[in-house]
Amino acid sequence: MELKRVVVTGLGALTPIGNSIEEYWNSLINGVSGAAPITYYDTEKHKTKFACEVKNFNIEDYMDRKESRRLDKFAQYAIAASDEAIKDAGLSADNVDKYRVGVIWGAGIGGLETFQEEVMYYAKGDGTPKFNPFFIPKMIADIAPAHISMRNGYMGPNYTTVSACASSANALIDAFNYIRLGMCDVIISGGSEAAVTIAGMGGFNSMHALSTRNESPETASRPFDATRDGFVLGEGAGALVLEEYEHAKARGAKIYCEVGGGGMSSDAYHLTAPHPDGIGVIAVMKNTLRDAGMTPEQVDHINTHGTSTPLGDVAELKAISAVFGDHAKTLNINSTKSMTGHLLGAAGAIEAIASILAMEHGIVPPTINHTVVDESIDPSLNLTLNKAQKREIKVAMSNTFGFGGHNACVLFKKLES
Incomplete structure (x- = not known):
């Protein structure tokens, strides 16, 4: 069976450093930190x-107030980003078969705020189980793609992948496979x-997973820096x-790039x-290259998982050196979590x-907040520190790992006709 080619035709983003693709990209290349004091509750x-909160977001720009109250914030965010991506791709009822358009979404946790509110409300009562009828539909992790599907009438495969922080990378790999096997036209x-x-x-x-750098939150996410003390939640x-x-x-769609391959592995550790x-990271990158039919020397850029944790950053860079050998020194390696924080399943x-x-754009966003060299990290690696670097990129890889040892990697390449 000949596999279909898969391309990316639309993008959408709602992040702590920008509420659209344009805003997100401009912040990335300018090294903007999304970390700031939490505004959602009293942190005394x-x-x-x-944390890295989303800023200036109003769900009523996307739906009426009554409808929005039936969605947890994680599903509201999904609607905002998918709306932008669908518009960017130019999808309409006239140019797609709704039965061959799916939604495969990732969420590591789902409706945590809804769960927290409902349980805390119950705990304040007399023990009588009084819960909002939308409690379960708001909370469950699969509800985000359900809303995207219902909003747009897409009737193809619809589900959520849950693999902690690797969730959305796993979703992309699943979507890639469904399309290249000929089961869908669009996902x-x-x-x-x-x-x-x-x-x-x-x-x-x-x-003890989070940074406690309360005196300087904007510099707290500092992947590869010797003084890193944990990730910043985004x-x-x-x-x-x-x-x-x-x-x-x-x-006649605009095409950003081709999806070259995807790989998965488990640390089992x-x-x-x-x-x-x-070792699990070595396996996932090798699996990805094998799936794409590429050699390590063809890769130009790796966006690392790079969470700013003492153990994780070193292990990932060791794996990159093991897989890429001398070519690792020519790669542009970065961690955009230095700006966005860690969005877990997203x-x-x-x-x-x-x-x-x-x-x-031919520009690699920087790894910001690096001030102190970590002697356990190979100094010959180009970690794109503190300033964006111009570079032609024909092949890029994105690494994502999750609690439980879940590893996922996706490879993108410039389109060749």
């Missing part, structure tokens, strides 16, 4: 008092997350329209820590978008 008694894919809540922040703090959504190449050509030698989507835009 919390260890970490800052709206990506991910969303809204875990900047009392429960979300408190839970990650109890694991929120938002990223959406990509994946489409079969001939279908996109036939309707620890609930939250990566293997110190990055990270893979917004970082895939960053990789695609870097390829399109």
Whole structure:
């Protein structure tokens, strides 16, 4: 069976550093930090008092107030990003078969704010189980793609992938495979997350996973820096329209790039820590290159998982050196989490978008906030520190890893006719 070619024809983003693709990209190349003191609740008694919140977002720009109250914030974010991507792709009832358009979405947690509110409300009562009838439909992780599907009338495959922080990268790989196997023409894919809540922040703090640099939140996410002390929690959504190449050509669609391949692996090591030698990361990148039919020397850029944790950053860079050998020194490596924070299940989507835009514009966004060299990191690696770098990119990879040892990697390449 001959596999179909898959291209990207639409992009949408709602992030802590921009509420559209244009705003997001401009912030990325200018090294803007999205971290700031939390505004959603009183942080006086919390260890970490800052996060990368989405700013100036109004769901009533997308739907009426009554409808919006039936959606958790993570689903609202999904609607905003997918609306932009669908418009960008020029999809309409006239140029697609609704039965061959799917929505495959990623979310690591789902409606955490809804769950928190309902349980806290119950706890204040007399024990009588009084819950909002929309509690479950707002909370469950699969509800975001359901809303996207209903909003647009898409009747193809519709589900959510859940693999912690690798969720939306897994969604992209699933979408890629459905299309190249000929099962769909178009799939709206990506991910969303809204875990900047009392429960979300408190839970990650109890694991000692978050930075506590409260005196300087804008510099707290500092991947590869020797003084990094944990990740900064972010929120938002990223959406990509994946489409079969001939279908996109036939309707005259704008094409950003081709999806070259995708890979997955498991660390099979620890609930939250990566293997110190990055063996699962080595496997996932090798699997991706094999799927794409490419050699390491063909890759120009890697957007790393790069969360700004002491263990994770070192393990990932060790893996890159192991897979790419001497070619690793010629790569442009970066971590856009230095600006957006860690969007958990949405990270893979917004970082895939960053990789695609870097390829399109010939500019690699920086890894900001680097001040102190980590002696355990190979100094010959180009980590694109503190300033964007111009570079022609023909092939880019985006790494995403999740608690539980879930590893996913997606490869994008410039379109060759």
